[in-house]
Amino acid sequence: MRLVVKELIFNLPAIIIVVALGGGIFYQSIESVLETNEDEVLKIRKQYIIDLLDNYKGESPFIEHAFADIYEIEEEDVLHLPVTDVFSDTVINNPKLDESILYRQLRFQYSTNGRNYMVWARTAEVDNDEVLQSVISTIVITCLLMAVVISFLNVYFFRKIWMPFHGILSNLTRFNLDGSSEYVSAPSSVKEFQMLDATLREITSRLQSEYDELKDFTSYLTHELQTPLAVVNGKIDLLIQDQSLSEDQLRSLVAIRNTIQGISEFEKTLIFLKRIELGQFNQMGHIDFSATLASKLEQTEELIKLKKISLKAEIVPNVMLDIHPQLIDTLLNNIISNSIRHNIKNGFIEVKLTPRELKVTNSTREVGELSHEGADFISIRGLGVGASIIKAICNRHQLNFKVVQEDNAYSLVIGLHPG
Helix, strand or coil: HHHHHHHHHHHHHHHHHHHHHHHHHHHHHHHHHHHHHHHHHHHHHHHHHHHHHHCCCCCEEECCCCHHHHHHHCCCHHHCCCCCCCCEEEEECCCCCEEEEEEEEEEEEEEEEEEEEEEEEEEEECCCHHHHHHHHHHHHHHHHHHHHHHHHHHHHHHHHHHHHHHHHHHHHCEEECCCCCCCCCCCCCCHHHHHHHHHHHHHHHHHHHHHHHHHHHHHHHHHHHHHHHHHHHHHHHHHCCCCCHHHHHHHHHHHHHHHHHHHHHHHHHHHHHHHHHHCCCCCEEEEHHHHHHHHHHHHHHHHHHCCCEEEEECCCCCEEEEEEEHHHHHHHHHHHHHHHCCCCCCEEEEHHHHHHEEEEECCCCCCCCCCCCCCCCCCCCCCCHHHHHHHHHHHHHHCCEEEECCCCCCEEEECCCCC
């Protein structure tokens, strides 16, 4: 999930809650202001009614007024009524509109010209439901507008502000230790991005330097080992051709030659594993795994028959795999050669390829124990370092690799789904 989306998911609910709380406070404020204004209106009407009563000369105990009910009361009744003004709400039915209307009213007593009066002054209230509906509508519209505006501003400013970050990320993605693509700084006016760029520039420079030193060491080691080994191997070949050597001496020379060849192969394997670890096989290819596997089995068919091994292959066509072409070739070479080299006479090899996994099972006299899962090299008696190359290639492409042991047989299983 992109950062801008996560920020919107985080910010919008908070904004909606704040706006809703603000709307509630706003509603209470409006209600309070309206009620205060209505009370002020009633106080003004009270003074108007007092002036009216001071000048009243009529004889009727009831005075008709558009905004008030005014009754004349006896003096003894005055003693039983509250003296202070009382504000309250009331509902009065309007026969013309055929509906009940909410009023704010003020009840008070007044004595003038020897008469006592009870007065109910009224003014129509604003419907709270209408106020509430108006406030809610305003809040909803405001939230929608804010969501649209914030989304637009976030997308716009995120693209503008985070552009240097994406430039740094792009430059880091293109960076390659083999020197084909160096890390390029991305200019920015943001201090944090400047610090990130400087840190990455320092790290990549140090990595490049260490990689170059390691590559030089590997090349030096290869040259210094391969040359003497080739010389020793050549001398042994010359000695083997010497007719004066005894049979025991020849056996010893052959054993020495095989040991040297094993050391040479082991050294090549170590260098190849280090190249994989250093990321020298980054360029991927969309490989037809089914066709490649079938071709490899066809190439080794004569060798398999020569060792009197039965081969059974079930290959689902058009299984594709994203992998470096050289690595897929090395992977299959090691799997098949292991299955042949460590097999037995009249044994078997079973190859099964599905879109989910490759499973190669072969018979063997020796089935050893796997080393702990985090080891750099897989130690399986009867498999050799070829399994280390298989494991390294699988790790490079995040493919599951395991060895299933059975009675006088083992299976190499490679899950073709990364994970």
